[in-house]
Amino acid sequence: MSLDADTVRRVARLARLRVQDADIPRLTDEMNGILGWVEQLQAVDTTGVEPLAGGNPGGASLPWREDRVTDGGMADAVLANAPDRQGDHYGVPKVVE
Amino acid sequence: MSLTDLSIAGARRALRAGETTALALAEAHLDAIARVNPRLNAYVTLHAERTLEQARGADPRLPLGGIPLGLKDIFCTEGVRTTAGSKILGNFVPPYESTVTARLRAAGAVSLGKLNLDEFAMGSTNANSMHGPCINPWSPPGRDLVPGGSSGGSAAAVAARLALGATATDTGGSIRQPAALCGVVGIKPTYGRCSRWGIVAYASSLDQAGPMARTVEDCAILLGEMAGHDPKDSTSADVAVPDFAAACGRSVKGLRIGVPAEYRPEGLSPEIAAVWDRGLDWLREAGAEIVPVSLPHTRHALATYYIVAPAEASSNLARYDGVRFGLRELHQGGNLNDLYEESRAAGFGKEVQRRILIGTYVLSAGYYDAYYLKAQKLRALIRRDFDEAWRACDAILAPATPTAAFSLAEQPDDPVTMYLNDVFTITANLAGIPGLALPAGLSAAGLPLGLQLLGRPFEEETLFALGGAMEKATQFTHKPGIVA
Numbered sequence: 193m194s195l196d197a198d199t200v201r202r203v204a205r206l207a208r209l210r211v212q213d214a215d216i217p218r219l220t221d222e223m224n225g226i227l228g229w230v231e232q233l234q235a236v237d238t239t240g241v242e243p244l245a246g247g248n249p250g251g252a253s254l255p256w257r258e259d260r261v262t263d264g265g266m267a268d269a270v271l272a273n274a275p276d277r278q279g280d281h282y283g284v285p286k287v288v289e
Numbered sequence: 290m291s292l293t294d295l296s297i298a299g300a301r302r303a304l305r306a307g308e309t310t311a312l313a314l315a316e317a318h319l320d321a322i323a324r325v326n327p328r329l330n331a332y333v334t335l336h337a338e339r340t341l342e343q344a345r346g347a348d349p350r351l352p353l354g355g356i357p358l359g360l361k362d363i364f365c366t367e368g369v370r371t372t373a374g375s376k377i378l379g380n381f382v383p384p385y386e387s388t389v390t391a392r393l394r395a396a397g398a399v400s401l402g403k404l405n406l407d408e409f410a411m412g413s414t415n416a417n418s419m420h421g422p423c424i425n426p427w428s429p430p431g432r433d434l435v436p437g438g439s440s441g442g443s444a445a446a447v448a449a450r451l452a453l454g455a456t457a458t459d460t461g462g463s464i465r466q467p468a469a470l471c472g473v474v475g476i477k478p479t480y481g482r483c484s485r486w487g488i489v490a491y492a493s494s495l496d497q498a499g500p501m502a503r504t505v506e507d508c509a510i511l512l513g514e515m516a517g518h519d520p521k522d523s524t525s526a527d528v529a530v531p532d533f534a535a536a537c538g539r540s541v542k543g544l545r546i547g548v549p550a551e552y553r554p555e556g557l558s559p560e561i562a563a564v565w566d567r568g569l570d571w572l573r574e575a576g577a578e579i580v581p582v583s584l585p586h587t588r589h590a591l592a593t594y595y596i597v598a599p600a601e602a603s604s605n606l607a608r609y610d611g612v613r614f615g616l617r618e619l620h621q622g623g624n625l626n627d628l629y630e631e632s633r634a635a636g637f638g639k640e641v642q643r644r645i646l647i648g649t650y651v652l653s654a655g656y657y658d659a660y661y662l663k664a665q666k667l668r669a670l671i672r673r674d675f676d677e678a679w680r681a682c683d684a685i686l687a688p689a690t691p692t693a694a695f696s697l698a699e700q701p702d703d704p705v706t707m708y709l710n711d712v713f714t715i716t717a718n719l720a721g722i723p724g725l726a727l728p729a730g731l732s733a734a735g736l737p738l739g740l741q742l743l744g745r746p747f748e749e750e751t752l753f754a755l756g757g758a759m760e761k762a763t764q765f766t767h768k769p770g771i772v773a
Binding site: 195199200203204205206207208209210211219222223225226227229230232233234236238241242243244245246247248249254255257266269270272273274275276282284285286287 | 380382385593595596607645
């Protein structure tokens with residue numbers, strides 16, 4: 193499986209990364225290098241193996257809690273790092289004409 | 290003995306006996322940082338006023354009362370800039386404190402400042418940082434060596450006596466590899482031992498916090514204060530925190546030490562192989578029994594990691610959107626999509642972008658089963674290897690790194706070659722088990738060589754006992770050339 197330039201552009205779009213045309217050949221090479229190398233896993237027989245998603249030893253199950261609000265009322269702290277604060281809102285370019 | 294040369298245990302005794310003060314300790318370290326840090330670039334943010342204020346208020350009766358520590362710049366610190374080494378967080382000032390650093394603070398520790406790292410903890414050299422590379426204090430004159438990564442600043446600061454200890458994180462070896470390259474001790478505890486809350490996320494199923502220090506006992510003391518259940522991290526383990534420090538002097542007689550054949554690949558540096566053999570001799574002399582074990586899926590661990598970690602990273606790093614916090618870039622008249630794409634392109638470095646792209650690809654429709662699901666199955670097999678090994682042994686001794694520290698100028702361009710640095714450390718993250726790295730000798734060129742002990746889940750005490758025994762045998766008292 194080898195990636196072409198169009199696939200790299202599509203993946204970059206999915207990842208919301210603006211990629212310059214001049215960088216596409218380098219990125220394509222690097223991604224193909226990495227993907228070619230991880231291809232080795234296909235040779236391992238994993239029939240009947242349950243995939244392991246989490247890091248917890250023993251596959252500890254995640255805890256549940258009551259679904260209620262436990263925090264809040266701190267708009268200033270939440271907005272303190274906003275690049276464009278508009279009152280108690282985040283400012284973004286116009287989305288709806 | 291100079292104040293910056295003390296161990297944490299020693300400083301604590303001196304503070305409690307009234308032989309020194311927290312303020313004198315803090316001032317000695319700030320002075321050392323002022324002299325040595327310009328050469329090393331280990332600290333990226335200092336806050337002397339805050340440090341001195343904390344020292345003045347320190348209570349020596351607390352477990353870490355007055356002990357000056359450096360904090361990896363990936364732990365959110367309330368009111369102190371936290372960058373994760375990334376331009377995208379270049380001006381980020383967290384309005385909250387990570388659980389681990391809050392615990393250290395509550396135990397009386399004094400913060401000296403924030404330490405350099407690879408961007409978002411992605412790297413093995415500390416060369417991928419918005420702050421510029423951190424330099425290994427063992428560098429000979431005229432040649433800059435890497436301290437390892439991603440916790441390069443933590444390892445360099447501890448080795449150069451710019452802190453008595455430091456916090457660090459380990460996703461694929463980021464505590465153990467730099468500890469080995471800088472000749473200090475570091476432990477990645479069992480996944481879930483320390484809360485991840487308030488630590489800038491890289492790959493959440495692999496990320497774990499841990500300490501670095503100059504002795505095994507000091508690491509045990511620090512881990513004892515960092516660890517513990519936290520309801521704010523749903524993967525934080527609700528298990529008791531044992532007295533790790535008490536385990537350091539424990540006898541290792543009768544413990545079975547596994548030696549995995551797969552960790553002696555062809556081409557392993559003869560110096561690393563020799564130091565490994567010497568480590569086994571020390572443990573044998575201390576009464577442990579050496580047994581061969583097999584971890585047959587080890588050779589697929591790196592490839593497994595470089596699917597799982599980028600996949601999680603691409604998801605975790607989706608939050609950097611140029612809207613809520615962090616860098617914003619937008620050309621005049623650009624739309625919301627331009628804002629996302631331009632901010633992320635300007636804010637993320639090359640390696641981070643590479644991993645986001647790989648992660649996005651392996652999670653994308655049509656490729657998920659072939660890459661991500663396959664890697665998760667390999668991960669299960671890698672964990673199963675360890676489960677099998679624990680029937681035959683109580684811990685494993687292996688090299689921590691394939692080589693000693695290498696030159697910053699000679700680091701490979703090819704990402705796959707660079708990833709080979711993590712070959713010995715990555716399995717512990719995939720399996721969720723603890724790993725302790727410690728210095729075991731010097732290379733012919735006078736550089737530290739490290740070994741790592743791997744253990745069963747939540748059996749860090751066994752690693753501290755074995756580490757303590759090895760430390761006694763090694764007598765690693767060498768100091769780097771660039772030192773306070």
